Amino acid sequence: MRRKKVSQYTEEFEAPKSQRRLSVSSVLVHIALILLALIVISPLIIPFFFTFKTPLEFAYNPWGLPEKLRWSNFEQAWKMVRIGEGLRNSLQVCIGAVLFTVPPAAMAGYIFAFYRSRVTNVLFYVVMAGFFVPVHMVLIPLYQFSTKIGITNTFPGVFLPIAAFGIPFWTIIYRSFYSGLPKDMVEAGRIDGAGHFTVFMRIIFPMAKPATVLAVLLSFMGGWSDFIIGLIMLSSQSKFTMQLRISQFIGNLGANYFPQYAAGVIISSLPTIILYLIFHKYIIQGTTLAGAIKG
Helix, strand or coil: CHHHHHHHHHHHHHHHHHHHHHHHHHHHHHHHHHHHHHHHHHHHHHHHHCCCCCHHHHHHCCCCCCCCCCCHHHHHHHHHCCHHHHHHHHHHHHHHHHHCCHHHHHHHHHHHHHCCCHHHHHHHHHHHHHHHCCHHHHHHHHHHHHHHHCCCCCCHHHHHHHHHHHHHHHHHHHHHHHHCCCCHHHHHHHHCCCCHHHHHHHHHHHHCHHHHHHHHHHHHHHHHHCCHHHHHHCCCHHHCCHHHHHHCHHHHHCHHHHHHHHHHHHHHHHHHHHHHHHHHHHHHHHHHHHHCCCC
């Protein structure tokens, strides 16, 4: 009896220690997450320190709060680099990137998931290898090839490479999603006389809504934030995307217009921020899907 009482006392004495350890570790984890979050969102917060100031106020105290909110900087930034034209060009690139990324990846994932063989497995690993090819490594051959087929200084010359680099990743995601679906549905459709395309469009693809929403959103955001491919492919300023126009702001107008430059940065980031605020639930659901890649 004494031993049981002693053991009970020791367990009650040791429990708070474990709870203290867990609480200390959780506090450290939360501190680390807060610091990482600040690092991530700092590029979105920093421009607000500058955008409402005059050039003189910015030169005197760049990190201080503005005396008053001057919305005229947004109007000047819009006119100086023709942001409206840049938004229209970026929208064309984003739409092309979505149309040439999501449908091919969805169809390829369907083939690799439901029609497995030695040939399709080899082809899948070939497609998957494209996911590990960095963009910077193929810029020169990409530009040379685009010059030969005549798509340089065109919007297809921008969104087609973006789609080519996005298809491998989304093919893996779609294949993973389709692999979790019962194959009886495909066999039932085939028995009813439906062809491959009909089975895909009417049975399989509608069930992949979470993957499709995530693919459309992230492909759109990827096309919107692209800089390096547009810089290489586009030479005419009338076709410059939003990111290219903002990057040339300081080079063309000088550092005296830094508040207007900060206003342009905020305008360029608004579409992706709005999309995230509207569809953040789908993005969070889709990230769990992206992390659950099956063999």
